Amino acid sequence: MDLRDQEEDAARETPADAGCCPKCQMTARVAVALSTTFLVMGLFLCLIMFVRWTAAPEDDHLVYKTSLKQQTERLQQCQKERHDLTVMLHTATRDSRCSLCPDGWLWWRSHCYFFSVGVQENLRWNESAEFCWKHNSSLAVITDSAEMEFIQSVMRSFPKFPFLWVGLTDTQQEGRWQWSDGTDIQDHMSLTVEWDADHRDCADLRGGGSLFAASCEAYGPWICKKDS
Ligand SMILES: *[C@@H]1O[C@H](CO)[C@@H](O)[C@H](O)[C@H]1NC(C)=O
Numbered sequence: 122m123d124l125r126d127q128e129e130d131a132a133r134e135t136p137a138d139a140g141c142c143p144k145c146q147m148t149a150r151v152a153v154a155l156s157t158t159f160l161v162m163g164l165f166l167c168l169i170m171f172v173r174w175t176a177a178p179e180d181d182h183l184v185y186k187t188s189l190k191q192q193t194e195r196l197q198q199c200q201k202e203r204h205d206l207t208v209m210l211h212t213a214t215r216d217s218r219c220s221l222c223p224d225g226w227l228w229w230r231s232h233c234y235f236f237s238v239g240v241q242e243n244l245r246w247n248e249s250a251e252f253c254w255k256h257n258s259s260l261a262v263i264t265d266s267a268e269m270e271f272i273q274s275v276m277r278s279f280p281k282f283p284f285l286w287v288g289l290t291d292t293q294q295e296g297r298w299q300w301s302d303g304t305d306i307q308d309h310m311s312l313t314v315e316w317d318a319d320h321r322d323c324a325d326l327r328g329g330g331s332l333f334a335a336s337c338e339a340y341g342p343w344i345c346k347k348d349s
């Protein structure tokens with residue numbers, strides 16, 4: 122049999138089968154009904170899954186949105202509290218500055234410090250000592266490493282790290298360095314003055330807490346210190 126015969130056979134058989142086999146028709150109907158049912162059920166299931174699938178992210182999104190809203194509210198609350206605290210702190214520091222230290226002086230550990238850098242013209246050591254004296258203070262006497270670190274941290278805040286006159290001199294007796302309060306250099310903490318020489322009787326403070334002997338006639342910035 123060739124292909125044409127097969128086709129002819131098929132064409133002959135189909136109407137014959139359809140016409141003479143109610144059982145087949147029944148089976149076909151049942152099959153159609155079943156497959157329709159399955160199809161509908163499948164579609165229904167798909168629909169349910171689709172709804173759940175689309176609803177789930179919707180729910181997540183909602184949860185996310187809710188938590189985001191809560192977070193935002195919390196953040197706003199924090200920001201408000203921070204603002205209030207800043208205002209309070211500002212008021213408090215302004216108050217304490219008024220009562221503890223004069224304007225332009227820094228308060229640290231129950232003392233007030235004045236850094237002349239950028240505020241006053243540079244002066245000789247004796248003139249800067251006079252400036253401090255006129256402001257009821259004296260050139261700074263540094264008594265411990267914490268105070269040294271505080272002073273260094275302020276010095277670091279200037280654009281150019283300055284050297285500063287402090288209350289340390291050996292004018293009374295060459296080589297015997299004394300603080301403005303009459304104590305010897307080593308009485309408070311272990312310090313030495315570098316570059317000591319006959320004509321250099323005043324100490325300036327530099328980075329890293331080092332002290333250098335300089336001519337008292339040199340002009341420079343200085344630090345005053347007084348009780349708050
Ligand atoms: C500071 O010392 C210089 C000389 O070294 C002197 O001419 C000047 O009067 C002194 N100033 C003060 C305020 O003591």
Ligand SMILES: *[C@@H]1O[C@H](CO)[C@@H](O)[C@H](O)[C@H]1NC(C)=O
Nearest residue numbers: 223252253254255256257258
């Ligand atoms: C220094 O202290 C005296 C008396 O305590 C006071 O009258 C004077 O105003 C003070 N001067 C400065 C610059 O604070």
